[in-house]
Amino acid sequence: MRRSPRFLLAACLLVSATAQAAKQDSITLCFERQDVRPWRTLDGGGLNFELLNEVARRTGITFDYQSMPWKRCLEQLRSNQVDGAFAVSFTRDRIGLGAYPGVVPNTGAAVADPQADPNKRMHTDTYVLVRRRGSALDWDGKTFRNLDGRIGFQLGYSVGDFLRLQGVALDEGSQRPDELAEKLIAGRLAGAAMGGGDAIRMLRGPLGSKLEVLPVPLVEKPYYLVLSNSWVTRKPQLAATLWDAIEQVRTSPGYRQRERDYAAAARRKRVDTGLAAQAKGGGSH
Template identity: 25%
Template sequence: MIKLTYILSFSLLCASHMLLANEPVKLRFCYEDKQLLPYYAGNGAQIPTPPGATIEHLQEGIALVPQLKVTFERRPWLRCLQLLEQNKVDAVVATYNELRLSFAVFPLDENNAPDSRLALNQHATCIVQRVGDNVTQRLKDGVVMARPLGYVVPEYPSGVSIVPVQSQQQAFSLVKLGRVDATTTTCEINTVQLPNMLNEQLEVIHPPLYESTGYLVFSKAFYNQHSKLATELWRTLQQTQNPNRYYQYLPQ
């Protein structure tokens, strides 16, 4: 009787482990709670339909990795980074910065450099100014530029001073009101120039000020536990690249 009880208990334990092993791994993805077209649509905590090009891309890619189940959280961008550092979310999309390596895992090549072959997208950033303000001619002489909190600050010309703001929309408002000289916005995606979506008071200045690359990055804890799944997702997202996905969110 004791032997039979032991066998039954062992069988139940094995069965429970098998069920757990077959359950998909939860991937908690955090992204900005303010609209940032074409990447993210809508404002607030809700996930709208359609959700934005980046979310569509992630949904399509993760659907091809059945071992993963994604949940989306919308927070202020700086809060998403903090939660990633605390291992309270598992992934964000971000540009590469060495300071982020202490808490985030980027796809790296054999030289430990960011692997652009596994990037989500490449985009260029242009200056936004009041119409006719000629900010680019004054960059070395002293320009005040608004920049949303949590975004990587590139190497601007020496005369540029940065004012941190809560959102891209706040940055645009400060430029319109004349409280800062300029801000920046995405003006090209995958080398294709985007249409001007600003009102008549503001203008986008070409050529781009700088270029950057967006990566899906994982928390240290998630990557340490599920490195094979993370690598599989990076590769799968390359197979589901679709440039038209971005352009459908922009005015024609």
């Protein structure tokens, strides 16, 4: 059946409008190019992706995930080259990086002590202190003891702000946790600050027999979906909808059960490898 030019034009306009709407509802999010269990893996597994995929289902938004080195991800967020990044902890120095839930730049409202809204977090996680097996280095939750050398941490990670406040010598020249572990074993570092999940992975790996994790965490932090300033300026209501959806999914019975499932699996792995008494926690930055 032959269609009229007017019908074909209308069909083309409809297709174009649909494609444009789909484009507008697609958000590019960057994340660190490495596995950080239980939160995310490079093949799209982990709790972060489960949470965001459910948010996408509820809101009709499409997320375009892009992995890259962490510092590059943050710089692309700052320069509005991506629409958002996850999972990002909050520090005052990162306020200009993008918009956190509860801390949206350029709103005209001056806040003396801005803080991201922890109710809108994606998850909470810890950093731990790793030392060479047999080292006397210690951390009691307030003070480092027997520290003879530098504490290493990964480039761009917010735990660096915490360590600087402790007044200790630092090394932030490593991109990956295995680089930190190798420096530690070689005696180039006195200790290493790692996300809990990374520390557990190191202990289970080939270097594990030479490492120890101290039981008291260095710091615990909430982690967020941070959206670019440009994107939030254009779509403030949609940004609020996304952050609200993150809270709703994270507190839902189904997602909480998934968190318990991951935690139970991690405990079994620690028991299987004899690590239950050495390490606790998850991992992020």
